[in-house]
Amino acid sequence: MKKLDISRLCKKYGNFELDVSFSVYEKEFISVLGPSGSGKSTLLHLIAGFISPDSGKIFKDGADITDLPANKRNIGVVFQDYALFPYLNVFSNIAFGLRVKKEPSDVIKRKVYEIAERFDIADLLYKYPDYISGGEKQRVALARAMVVKPDILLMDEPLSSLDAKIREKLLKELRDFHRQFGITIMYVTHDQTEAMFLSDRIVLLNNGGVDQISTPLELYENPKTDFARRFIGKLNSITVNGKTLYIRPENVIVRNSGKFTGKIEDIIYLTGFAEIEISTEFGRVIARDFLRNVKGLKKGDAVKFDLL
Amino acid sequence: MKFKFIAPSFRGKKNVWLIVSFLLPLSFLFVFFFYPLINIIRFAFFGSNGFSLKSFLAVLSDSYTLRVLAFTFKESFLSAAITLLIALPGAYIISHFRFKGRDALVSLATIPFILPSVLVALGFIILFGRSGMVNTFLIKILHFHHPVNLLYSFWGIILVHVFYNFPIPLRIIGASWDGLPKKYSFAAQSLGASNLEVFFKVTLPLLLPSVISSFTLVFMFCFLSFVIILVIGGAKFATLEVSIYTYYNMFFDFKTGSALALIQAAFTLLFVYVYMKTGSFAEKSEEKREIYEYKSLFENRKSFIFSTIYLIFVFPVIFLPLIVIFASSFTNPVTSEFTLSNFIDLFSGKFTYITSIGIYRVILNSIFFALFATALSTIFAVMISYSVKKLSKLKDFLVALLMLPIAISPVTIAFSYILTFRNTPVINSWLVIASAHTVIAFPFALKTLYPSVERMPRSLVYAAQSLGMNRLKTFFAVDLNLLRLPIIVSSIFVFAISLGEFGATFMLYKNKYITMPVALYRFISGRHFGIASAIGAVLSLMALLIFFLIDKFRKEVSVI
Incomplete structure (x- = not known):
């Protein structure tokens, strides 16, 4: 069932023009992935209702919400850096939406405690946002957005300002959160790893337009446009007999029984694996293999390889 | 004693400059600020019988004191509250819209600091006073019988x-x-x-x-x-x-x-x-400000009408006293016709009996005091900014202490001089006025220059030294170049403060050292509004020039 339907949604700023159509399904985790300037934040702000489109329509559960003000849309948002109100403690941050709805204070208290329990932040309720960690902030932001039971949750690059270690942990938390709550989520990011890890489907955005919509695996294995090929991972483009083949580096296998020959130009050692740059009759080719398999190879060696 | 206290941090022969640049401003402030201030405390608490709270408490509980206190608080509270209410819509407009003239509105913020208050008073008298423009209009055009007390x-x-x-x-x-x-x-x-x-x-x-x-x-x-x-x-x-x-x-x-x-x-x-x-x-947000966050004034009708009314009202009002002073300086007070006689009278010395000295001398006095205060407070502020850096622990405390003159009123500073120097020839000399101006201006110089010195990229200084330049030469070749803009802005600002200073000068001046604001006050008191406008116009011109100079550098260096 379609939860959200975006139909020819347009917004222009100077030379930039956003023009997108796509649908989000019930309980789906959909990522909007694109480089900076591709229009993903604008798209999120349009759906949340913070800005209004020049033309086009937004439907939620079949109803046209294009002209509905942001505070009447019941769409939750988790912001970059989480945007917790710095002058309110965690309890009041979470209670904010309930207080706006003028719920009775005992109800507010019960709901805040319940959701805090679920997000494991009950012991933080009387702390201020400046005094809790990045991971805790994410849970508070999720609790604040979820306690008012939104129909859809939008997330705007929530992990972009955190360091790599905590990021990995929070990614897992996010995935578990989505499974537990079963809410429809639209997640905006420029980071392909995040999108791959979290999403049911990915909307690849380029320069204001939708480039490709598919599952993460499909996007990786079968990128349809030049942009998608360049943006997602590394890809060798090899022209053989006038035909262009796109081959991932891990599908270039260096072995003695290989059909093709070449010379090693360089080896770049990375964590756990290495990339081998080979000059061949059809130009430079990059192969990727585990470190243990490239032991003994060195610059200048002649090698044989296969393309899978 | 101070020297011993500080000395461990100033090791080495080469640091003699640092010691000098620390002790010189401090000695000046001690003689012309801290010691006189201590005298005020002495006078308030020490009588012929030693320390006593009695007379202080008597003053504090006196009904006149309480009335004055009540009035001061009431007047300040109402002024500040109404000021805030009127400013709030303007704050909204400049923060949400982009339009021509927005920058001009923002830069007006320096006006209250550089426009001499006596000029503002004059402007309002010319406008709303008993024989002011509004009353003239009411009497001549609307045939009122008596002027209305508006002011x-x-x-x-x-x-x-x-x-x-x-x-x-x-x-x-x-x-x-x-x-x-x-x-x-x-x-x-x-x-x-x-x-x-x-x-x-x-x-x-x-x-x-x-x-x-x-x-x-x-x-x-x-x-x-x-x-x-x-x-x-x-x-x-x-x-x-x-x-x-x-x-x-x-x-x-x-x-x-x-x-x-x-x-x-x-x-x-x-x-x-x-x-x-x-x-x-x-x-510390790295959030980019997107273009769409600012609206054009023309985006919707409601905001356009609201902003336009506000701006049309506000812009002329802020310059009103100046415009009125200029207009009045070219107007014959009796016939209301265009005339140059106000200026001719001013410069020909017809009214020297009021100022006691010639008008050129008055202008020169003002410029002299302003130059003195500017040079001294700027040099002292640079000296302090450098030497204080070396005092890791005491730094913050010392800077706060040296900012103290900002919390002491000009009249109090002048009063403390009178208590301290009343039996010495110093009290009759130009030095007390010049020093008062310097002390009043110094915190502003320090506030502008200290952060600039703190923020200065040390690497450039190190680079110059690694290329073989000694520290003193580096200071003139590198440091001063890096500090040029803050020093210029701070100097102009301090110059303006001294030029418009009234309270301390009014308490301390002898006829020989009368300044433009004091002369202006005398003309106002004598109800010579034509000639007051003429000298007011000269002072306004200087203030405007300073305003535009500061505005030129406003984006690089903030003064408030």
Whole structure:
């Protein structure tokens, strides 16, 4: 069932023009992935209702919400850096939406405690946002957005300002959160790893337009446009007999029984694996293999390889 | 003793410069600020029988003191509150819209600092005084029988204060509002808050620090108001500042004057503390400000009409006193016709009996004091900024101590000089006025220059030294170049403060050292408004020139 339907949604700023159509399904985790300037934040702000489109329509559960003000849309948002109100403690941050709805204070208290329990932040309720960690902030932001039971949750690059270690942990938390709550989520990011890890489907955005919509695996294995090929991972483009083949580096296998020959130009050692740059009759080719398999190879060696 | 205290941190022969640059400003401030201040405390608490709280408490509980205190607070509170209310829409406009003239509106914030208050008083008298433009209109055109008293009243004082100060909160709150990350109001909206709820539950709490700090600043300025009260309030109204002057000037009562000065200083210290502590909400946010966050004034009709009315009202009003002074300086006070006679009278010396010395000498005095104060306070501020850096532990305390003159009123400073130097020839010399100006201006110089020295990229200095230049040469070749802009801005600003200084000069001057603001006050008191306008026009021109000079550098260096 379609939860959200975006139909020819347009917004222009100077030379930039956003023009997108796509649908989000019930309980789906959909990522909007694109480089900076591709229009993903604008798209999120349009759906949340913070800005209004020049033309086009937004439907939620079949109803046209294009002209509905942001505070009447019941769409939750988790912001970059989480945007917790710095002058309110965690309890009041979470209670904010309930207080706006003028719920009775005992109800507010019960709901805040319940959701805090679920997000494991009950012991933080009387702390201020400046005094809790990045991971805790994410849970508070999720609790604040979820306690008012939104129909859809939008997330705007929530992990972009955190360091790599905590990021990995929070990614897992996010995935578990989505499974537990079963809410429809639209997640905006420029980071392909995040999108791959979290999403049911990915909307690849380029320069204001939708480039490709598919599952993460499909996007990786079968990128349809030049942009998608360049943006997602590394890809060798090899022209053989006038035909262009796109081959991932891990599908270039260096072995003695290989059909093709070449010379090693360089080896770049990375964590756990290495990339081998080979000059061949059809130009430079990059192969990727585990470190243990490239032991003994060195610059200048002649090698044989296969393309899978 | 101070030297011994500091010496361990200033090791090595080469640091003789640092020691000099530390001790020289400190000695000056000790002689011309701290020691006189101690004398005030002495006078307030020590009688012939040693220390006693009795006379101080008597002053504090005196019904006149209480009346003065009540008036000062009431007047300051109302002035600051109304100022804030009028500034708030302007703050909203400059933070949400981009339009031609927005920058001009923002730069007006320096006006209250550089426009001499006596000029503002004159402008309002010409406009609303008994024989002012409005009354002339009422009598000649509308055939009123008597002039209407629009100005010489409690609300007249408030009116002038509001006019004078409203660019301050406009700028401070506007800048803070402009810097508020949009994400907070977005978050509130997505949680169901309406625009009104967003304003009261999100925007206002986030703006609160800047609201408090600008309120405090305006409150303090009105608390210390002197010449405006003197001219407009007359004998009926007195702030603490005016009553310190009165106790000295009319009753020659040093004890009561000292007690009042201390009471006033206790309050101003508190205000300065609150101002420094609140600042404005600034978040180290890397959030890019998107173009769409600013609207064009023409985007919707409601905001366009609202903003246009506000701007049409505000812009002329802020320049009104200046325009009126210029107009009046070319007008014959009796016939209301165009004339140059005001200027001719001014420069021909026809009114020298009022100023006691020639007008050229008056202008020269003003420029001399301003140059003296500018040179000394700027050099001292640079010296202190460098030498204080080396004192890791005491640094913050010392800087705070040296900023203290900002919390002591000009009249109090002058009064402390009278207590200290009254039996020496110094009190009759130019030195007391020049020193008072320097002391008053010094905190502003330090506030501008100290952060600039702190922020200066050390690597450039190291680079020059690694290329074989000694530290002294490096200072002139590298440091001074890097500090050029802050030094220029601070100098201009300090020059303006000295040029418009009234309170301390008025307390201390001898006829020989009369300055332009004091001469202006004498003309106003003598009700020679034509000639007052002429000298006012000269002073306005200088103030405007300074305003445009500062504005030229405003983006690089902030003075307030």
